[in-house]
Amino acid sequence: MDLGLTKDQRIARLHADLRMGAAVTVVDGQTLWLLAAVETMRPGLLDGFRSVAVAGSLHVAVTARRAETLAARPYDDDIARLAVPPTVGDDWVRSLADPSRDLTAPLRGPYRSLREGSPAVSRAAIRHCKAARLLPAAAIARVRPDAVLPDPLPVTSLETFEAGLDSGVSLRLVATGRVPLRVSERATTHVFRPASGGEEHYAIEIGRPNRHSAVLTRLHSACFTGDLLESLKCDCGQQLRAALGQMGAAGEGVLLYLNQEGRGIGLANKLRAYSLQDQGFDTVDANHRLGFEDDERDFRFGAEMLTELGFRQIRLMTNNPAKLEMIQRHGIAVTERVPLVVGRSPFNADYLDTKARKSGHLM
Numbered sequence: 001m002d003l004g005l006t007k008d009q010r011i012a013r014l015h016a017d018l019r020m021g022a023a024v025t026v027v028d029g030q031t032l033w034l035l036a037a038v039e040t041m042r043p044g045l046l047d048g049f050r051s052v053a054v055a056g057s058l059h060v061a062v063t064a065r066r067a068e069t070l071a072a073r074p075y076d077d078d079i080a081r082l083a084v085p086p087t088v089g090d091d092w093v094r095s096l097a098d099p100s101r102d103l104t105a106p107l108r109g110p111y112r113s114l115r116e117g118s119p120a121v122s123r124a125a126i127r128h129c130k131a132a133r134l135l136p137a138a139a140i141a142r143v144r145p146d147a148v149l150p151d152p153l154p155v156t157s158l159e160t161f162e163a164g165l166d167s168g169v170s171l172r173l174v175a176t177g178r179v180p181l182r183v184s185e186r187a188t189t190h191v192f193r194p195a196s197g198g199e200e201h202y203a204i205e206i207g208r209p210n211r212h213s214a215v216l217t218r219l220h221s222a223c224f225t226g227d228l229l230e231s232l233k234c235d236c237g238q239q240l241r242a243a244l245g246q247m248g249a250a251g252e253g254v255l256l257y258l259n260q261e262g263r264g265i266g267l268a269n270k271l272r273a274y275s276l277q278d279q280g281f282d283t284v285d286a287n288h289r290l291g292f293e294d295d296e297r298d299f300r301f302g303a304e305m306l307t308e309l310g311f312r313q314i315r316l317m318t319n320n321p322a323k324l325e326m327i328q329r330h331g332i333a334v335t336e337r338v339p340l341v342v343g344r345s346p347f348n349a350d351y352l353d354t355k356a357r358k359s360g361h362l363m
Helices: 007-020 045-052 064-070 090-097 120-131 158-166 224-228 236-250 267-278 283-290 300-309 321-329 349-359
Strands: 024-028 031-037 059-063 079-083 137-142 155-157 171-178 187-194 201-206 215-221 253-258 313-317 333-338
Touching: 007 024, 007 031, 007 120, 007 158, 024 120, 024 158, 031 045, 031 120, 045 090, 045 137, 059 064, 059 090, 059 120, 064 079, 064 090, 064 283, 079 120, 090 137, 120 137, 120 158, 155 158, 171 300, 187 300, 201 236, 201 300, 215 236, 224 236, 224 267, 236 253, 253 300, 267 283, 313 321, 321 333
Parallel strands: 024 155, 215 253, 215 313, 313 333
Antiparallel strands: 024 031, 031 137, 059 079, 059 137, 171 187, 187 201, 201 253
């Protein structure tokens, strides 16, 4: 009887450990690495890393975007490995990941970036922090051969550690139910659950669309502040309601509600970006200071949901040309782009203008 964990189960447990501030271990051949997400590191864990680390190996991995803000050199292209001096403490390490004090304490460097050795573990660690909706920064150390680690401390192979980020999307339809809506009483909600144990995604089907013609479709990323609180800082809530309204008027359509808050960075990081915007940074620059790209979403989820429901061609409601390209790249034909320009206000004008200027949105 095989009672071992699958790859997806191992990665789901690893993400839970990172979110809880636990240290995790990765083995690469004969080399054992110890790592933790900087955002959730508990007090004293850094000293624990030092007690087992090979001299000079303790570092914090950050993205090249964050390294640019810190004026540190990203020798590994998309990431930088910043050496942790022997005299600094937890607060110094957290300042590498958290931009909240960048303006009040701007001269914390200079930082020494590591150049030797493989960055594979560091690169994958950052991606796992992103997947766990944490700030993209990890404390990492190579463990001395004679060091004694706490038992039990689960060990993940580098192969599994890296493969857990590159495997294809695998969604399963787990529930379907009729949910009459204000825009249409003939509405059905489908719930999809990823094999990785991540957040569920939803498809709201209006009417009974013909599977052999292009269905009016909206890929909508979750926005707690806009969709539920009716925030004026974005246009998300207005877009959601306008899309459903058009589908109700047409008598059919599909709205895919993807749980990828804040363009895939999570609600906590989105609110951090809002705080940076209050300091004068636009939405793109705020994401970069946090260490993220402009858009971290994965539209493979939407493509797989449409395929599972039997749709292969759509009329996509969006102002984002890049979304058309991404969804078509994953096997869904887009026969028409349907504009969805609503919700502009004095509170979100700069945000919308930035999306048009820097992200190519057609506003």
